[in-house]
Amino acid sequence: MSKPLRRDAQHNRDKLIAAAAAVFTERGIDAPLEEIARQAGVSIGTLYNRFPSRAALFDAVFPDRLANSLMFGDQALACEDPWDGFVLFVTRLCELQAGDRSLNDLITRRFPDATAVAEACGNGLDKATQVIDRAQRAGALRPDFTFADLVTLTWANARIVAATQDTAPTAWRRHLAFLLDGLRATAAHPVDEPPLTPEQLDAAMRA
Amino acid sequence: MSKPLRRDAQHNRDKLIAAAAAVFTERGIDAPLEEIARQAGVSIGTLYNRFPSRAALFDAVFPDRLANSLMFGDQALACEDPWDGFVLFVTRLCELQAGDRSLNDLITRRFPDATAVAEACGNGLDKATQVIDRAQRAGALRPDFTFADLVTLTWANARIVAATQDTAPTAWRRHLAFLLDGLRATAAHPVDEPPLTPEQLDAAMRA
DNA sequence: CCCAAACTTGAGGATGACCTCAACTTATCA
DNA sequence: TGATAAGTTGAGGTCATCCTCAAGTTTGGG
Numbered sequence: 001m002s003k004p005l006r007r008d009a010q011h012n013r014d015k016l017i018a019a020a021a022a023v024f025t026e027r028g029i030d031a032p033l034e035e036i037a038r039q040a041g042v043s044i045g046t047l048y049n050r051f052p053s054r055a056a057l058f059d060a061v062f063p064d065r066l067a068n069s070l071m072f073g074d075q076a077l078a079c080e081d082p083w084d085g086f087v088l089f090v091t092r093l094c095e096l097q098a099g100d101r102s103l104n105d106l107i108t109r110r111f112p113d114a115t116a117v118a119e120a121c122g123n124g125l126d127k128a129t130q131v132i133d134r135a136q137r138a139g140a141l142r143p144d145f146t147f148a149d150l151v152t153l154t155w156a157n158a159r160i161v162a163a164t165q166d167t168a169p170t171a172w173r174r175h176l177a178f179l180l181d182g183l184r185a186t187a188a189h190p191v192d193e194p195p196l197t198p199e200q201l202d203a204a205m206r207a
Numbered sequence: 208m209s210k211p212l213r214r215d216a217q218h219n220r221d222k223l224i225a226a227a228a229a230v231f232t233e234r235g236i237d238a239p240l241e242e243i244a245r246q247a248g249v250s251i252g253t254l255y256n257r258f259p260s261r262a263a264l265f266d267a268v269f270p271d272r273l274a275n276s277l278m279f280g281d282q283a284l285a286c287e288d289p290w291d292g293f294v295l296f297v298t299r300l301c302e303l304q305a306g307d308r309s310l311n312d313l314i315t316r317r318f319p320d321a322t323a324v325a326e327a328c329g330n331g332l333d334k335a336t337q338v339i340d341r342a343q344r345a346g347a348l349r350p351d352f353t354f355a356d357l358v359t360l361t362w363a364n365a366r367i368v369a370a371t372q373d374t375a376p377t378a379w380r381r382h383l384a385f386l387l388d389g390l391r392a393t394a395a396h397p398v399d400e401p402p403l404t405p406e407q408l409d410a411a412m413r414a
Numbered sequence: 415c416c417c418a419a420a421c422t423t424g425a426g427g428a429t430g431a432c433c434t435c436a437a438c439t440t441a442t443c444a
Numbered sequence: 445t446g447a448t449a450a451g452t453t454g455a456g457g458t459c460a461t462c463c464t465c466a467a468g469t470t471t472g473g474g
Contacts, residue, residue, distance in 0.1 A: 006450055043453045152382050159366030167410040174400035175359050181396050182389025189388050193381035203374040250423045
């Protein structure tokens, strides 16, 4: 355990986290740190005292929010119809991306030093495999769909969201609807391209 | 008509265009201009003499390449089967994105000052409407698919390509296959979200 | 061959982001 | 109420990119 912070320091830390959340949401995950310090009413030096790196700030800001936001896994599994559960899961995930620039980045990229964020993402998405399995066992979801394909879907959605969020913030729903029609088992035609391996997936997230 | 360039100036201009093509292809459209000057063996001042802006450089580099690259419109219309033609058109478009970072950017974004680029894109894609129409009239392509949806598809593909080109350069084909299965008329379920209006499309390209 | 116009050059100012650290301020505890 | 450890500050160094311009070089017509 580390020593507790002095009262003023704790207060500044709280203000920094609040400001970071706001700035990241609004300007994305590459927002300048000086902007966060400014908005927290604190000097840039203080920000670096509390959070030696951007990743450390991520680890302070996002795990809670991700844990809250990614709770739809259980909701999806609770759906009576497995296909509806799958659709709900994917739709919620995309909604998350659409509602918050920073989550859109985080779901899509990995930051090797933000270990707490990685863990929160992992926890949130580990239900995905169950949701997929269940829909496939019910014969609703095409059997060749994998977890890696879900990640690919979020990449696709990320760019659509980025392009349209200012002028047509729900446009992504249309692409998703087309895609979901192609994910039904009844629509499936054989696909040559194999799914990404876990290693490829991992490498792609670091881009 | 503007006066012809002096011989040395023309030569430098050629070297700059060649270097720009190489650098843009390799590093994308935001590559530093100084890198281009360096690779052309010319000073940064000369680059700015010839091309007062990045967009001017685009206009010199890309229209020819785009015109050549986007010729698959006729090829698609020549396919006996209208659905195969549509698939060929979309696949070629995505291949173009996958093969060249700069084209991936250009197909996806608009640069208001690069008028020649915009025109070349427009010319290349004006066949798209015919390809879509033909596939729809044949009852193969779902009737609610529009040109705007094709652009959305290229946004989606752009991000997938960007994420995977170093480690799994054909991964985009899998997402495209799933999506195409959803674009068949036989797979279509009603979609609530309306297509982007031309204005929304235009606005989104400027992001 | 010469000179005026055309062209090239690269140092350097502007910007915006990163990160550090020596000097200052404040909380806490005895 | 000090004394001291903890915390804050912001000017300023670093870096990468953009863009300009005064001084020098080259071309080509007369």
